[in-house]
Amino acid sequence: MSAAAGIEDLLRELAPRVLGTLVRRHGQFDACEDAVQEALLAAALQWAKEGIPDTPRAWLMTVASRRLVDEWRTESARRRREATDAALELPTQAQPTPAGQDDTLTLLFLCCHPSLSLPSQLALTLRAVGGLTTAEIANAFLVPEATMAQRISRAKQSIKSSGLRFNFPPEPERADRLRVVLHVLYLVFNEGYTTSSGPRLQRADLTTEAIRLARILYQLMPDQGEVAGLLALMLLTDARRAARMTATGSLVPLADQQRELWSSAQIAEGVALITRTLGKVPIGPYQLQAAIAAVHDEAPSGDATDWPQILALYEVLERVSPGPVVTLNRAVALAMVNGPRAGLALLGTLDTDERMAHTHRLEAVRAHLLERAGDAVAARAAYQRAARMTASAPEQRYLALRAARLA
């Protein structure tokens, strides 16, 4: 690893801890966040030239605090006039760090606060907890930097205006809040995993970042089954990344993937994690999806996949977290176990489901099952319908090719 990459990794690991400490001490998330970003920039420049200081965290704390004080000094006149504002922020100042708790966790919960919009939660998490620059986040989401800057500044503004406190969510709301945090990390992962356009490398970085953040969360909350489940799901899904696209960007379905391209290290880690977790804590949808991914990943070939096991897991998933997408996936497993007609019959139950009216997935699965059942004409029509409905370029190409093959 190059020295610059080493510094960057260290800075990104320290960023949320420094920011968390500052916010706990002073409140004012937005001002602290600006100060930490400036300190990170100063560190990146200075450390590259002069080497990493003995106590890098203290160095960052000092520089960020100094920036914060500078900021306050220039604004002090105005702030004196706004004495009420300052009074409102006082209660956060005296809060001690709860024993054994990392500020990173509190910061993550703040960035994923339900009062923020989803795009704001994603952007803020990547910047404040992930330590990514605005330009990097803008690149990853394929929007102009000015747009992302505005989104982040708006998110910070709404934290300020809604008076959100920097404290760990109390017990009654913690489970719901954790669900939002997990969902945000899951979406960061998906945003990177479903690469379709733009600079591919940067998008892949987003999955790496999601895994890194999930790993931090798992270290901080090792007893939460769904945290372990999400991390395992990410590892087991990302393990197949190299095999799921051809060099020209065409999609390769799971059954046709070259399994030697899968990352055996990630599979081993994911399987170990989900094996440790299952059965010891209340079951949840991320754990079940990770277990399903593990069964796929452990199969030596597509044909050797343990479909009865996958079907059983989908049945549990449907009870724990019912929804049309789960039913759709169960139909695929059912078709593998009991034949395509059984799968098609189950798919029929989704035809009147409003939630499936605007997704191509139902038609795509139906097309596959019709093809396997030997009905080429109906399969081709279903592939064509699916191709028209998808908003994913690689998927559209894939579905159009399947349809053309049956002509």
Add this chain to the structure above:
Amino acid sequence: MKYMIMMFGSQATMMENQTKEWIVEMIDFMHTLNDDLTKSGELVGAEGLADGSQAKTVSLKNGIPVATDGPYAESKESLIGYWMVDVDGEARAIEIASRVVAFIGPAGAPPVEVRQVMAAPPEV
């Protein structure tokens, strides 16, 4: 999710049918809308296009690409501008489009079209 919001019409028709006040108001409206979308962090890009009467059409004539005027030169409903927005979902894109329609619709402008930009939706 990214959406393209497309506006159709023609400058010539607007010049003939609208008052100066309306045009000034329209320009103000477009500025305000773009400012709002910039502030909300949703604007990816927005452009107005020169009038359709200035368009060139490139087509194959005897196997050779040839540029000609029109044939859309007279069209009253060619593309005259678009917004690209990155929003929470389709509902929000339609909300933005509705704001445009609420302004230009009463002046007789054709409907606005909302199309999702090809990308990969989250894998489910």
